[in-house]
Amino acid sequence: MQRRQFITSIGTLGTLAAAGLAKPLVAASANSAPSSATAGTDASPSLLGGTPAVFAPTSESFTVTLPLSAAALAWIEYGETKSLGLTASSDQWGFVPHDSKVVKIRVTGLKPGTRYHWRAVLKPLGGKGAGETRTRIYTTKTLSPGAAETRFSVWNDTHDQAPTIQKLHSLRRNDDDFLLWNGDLSNNVNDASLIPGIYVSPKGVDLAEGPPIFLARGNHDVRGLWANKMTDYVDFPGDRPFYALRTGPVGMIVLDTCEDKPDAHRTFKGVAAFEPLIREQSRWLDEVTQQPALRDAPYRVVFCHIPLRWTKEVQADYNNKEWDHVSLRGRAAWHDTLVRWGAQVIVSAHNHRATLIPATSKFPYAQILGGGRAISNATIIRGHADAKQLKLAATMIHDGSISHEISFNPLA
Numbered sequence: 301m302q303r304r305q306f307i308t309s310i311g312t313l314g315t316l317a318a319a320g321l322a323k324p325l326v327a328a329s330a331n332s333a334p335s336s337a338t339a340g341t342d343a344s345p346s347l348l349g350g351t352p353a354v355f356a357p358t359s360e361s362f363t364v365t366l367p368l369s370a371a372a373l374a375w376i377e378y379g380e381t382k383s384l385g386l387t388a389s390s391d392q393w394g395f396v397p398h399d400s401k402v403v404k405i406r407v408t409g410l411k412p413g414t415r416y417h418w419r420a421v422l423k424p425l426g427g428k429g430a431g432e433t434r435t436r437i438y439t440t441k442t443l444s445p446g447a448a449e450t451r452f453s454v455w456n457d458t459h460d461q462a463p464t465i466q467k468l469h470s471l472r473r474n475d476d477d478f479l480l481w482n483g484d485l486s487n488n489v490n491d492a493s494l495i496p497g498i499y500v501s502p503k504g505v506d507l508a509e510g511p512p513i514f515l516a517r518g519n520h521d522v523r524g525l526w527a528n529k530m531t532d533y534v535d536f537p538g539d540r541p542f543y544a545l546r547t548g549p550v551g552m553i554v555l556d557t558c559e560d561k562p563d564a565h566r567t568f569k570g571v572a573a574f575e576p577l578i579r580e581q582s583r584w585l586d587e588v589t590q591q592p593a594l595r596d597a598p599y600r601v602v603f604c605h606i607p608l609r610w611t612k613e614v615q616a617d618y619n620n621k622e623w624d625h626v627s628l629r630g631r632a633a634w635h636d637t638l639v640r641w642g643a644q645v646i647v648s649a650h651n652h653r654a655t656l657i658p659a660t661s662k663f664p665y666a667q668i669l670g671g672g673r674a675i676s677n678a679t680i681i682r683g684h685a686d687a688k689q690l691k692l693a694a695t696m697i698h699d700g701s702i703s704h705e706i707s708f709n710p711l712a
């Protein structure tokens with residue numbers, strides 16, 4: 301199976317960050333609507349193994365993931381109107397995207413802040429079988445670094461829970477620029493065949509109906525013998541699980557806090573090598589925060605699954621089944637750079653309890669956490685920023701009440 305099937309090469313994160321931030325970065329603003337879509341597949345058995353999903357919007361691209369039920373060729377028809385008119389049908393290696401399990405197609409060369417209509421077309425591979433499968437027409441929007449405002453929503457710790465995922469999806473806002481899914485979608489990945497049902501087509505929810513998705517990995521997304529296969533199905537701007545974006549007036553950085561125990565912990569069975577990844581993000585942060593689109597952003601926000609601050613910070617006893625409630629490893633590596641950059645708030649998850657910790661002189665960034673996996677304490681964190689303020693509000697999904705909110709004045 302090909303791991304990645306992009307329409308064009310997107311290069312390394314450093315390259316993308318430099319290019320994107322400079323002009324501006326991997327901008328952020330995309331959404332989609334349940335749309336004007338026409339329903340539509342033909343009469344043959346569907347080649348789709350589930351509904352599609354849109355990941356990693358940038359100012360000039362987005363990636364569509366298509367889970368497959370059989371070997372198929374796949375391409376995307378798209379355009380600024382329902383009549384489509386353009387086709388993305390070649391990967392960076394010169395192939396028409398094809399596979400038997402999943403294809404990811406990055407549609408590139410798009411305009412910033414622009415809504416695109418798109419559908420996927422699949423054809424049996426090798427000329428066997430009749431007919432094509434067509435998805436209905438969806439819409440999605442590229443990110444807009446130059447926009448005067450931005451809005452977004454954050455989910456976290458859904459842990460494959462059907463009622464919570466379905467409720468969250470029912471509350472989606474189609475004018476959001478993106479959905480940031482802040483980790484722990486899964487409960488350990490020890491069976492790779494479960495991945496599409498967790499990350500692409502979860503619990504009967506058609507993610508492509510909602511805004512495009514940024515993923516921040518949680519400790520349960522990196523845990524299990526086959527957690528490394530998740531990246532066959534999801535996409536990240538810059539092709540690594542940490543990235544920086546500019547969405548309207550907000551400079552945002554997504555960090556990967558990795559596991560909540562040291563790499564050598566016996567339960568990881570030798571597959572964990574996250575400590576080097578945390579160090580690599582430290583080097584990268586230093587570089588990316590100097591890019592003008594981030595350095596000069598009016599608002600500065602970090603998203604990461606495990607919080608960098610917590611109400612009770614004690615060293616976990618890993619030999620007695622304890623785990624990190626706060627990423628002290630991540631904080632040690634990143635704190636100084638985040639303070640230098642001017643990070644105003646860290647948006648996190650992990651402890652299953654909506655919480656707000658204000659900034660202090662020692663920690664000049666606030667920390668907000670979303671709630672847990674059950675509908676009774678799950679939240680959506682809604683974000684909105686314009687010239688006057690950035691506001692974040694954690695909303696309980698069972699009754700719509702706001703559990704915590706905080707706002708910030710622009711820095712620049």
Ligand SMILES: [Fe+2]
Binds near residue numbers: 518
């Ligand atoms: Fe977690």
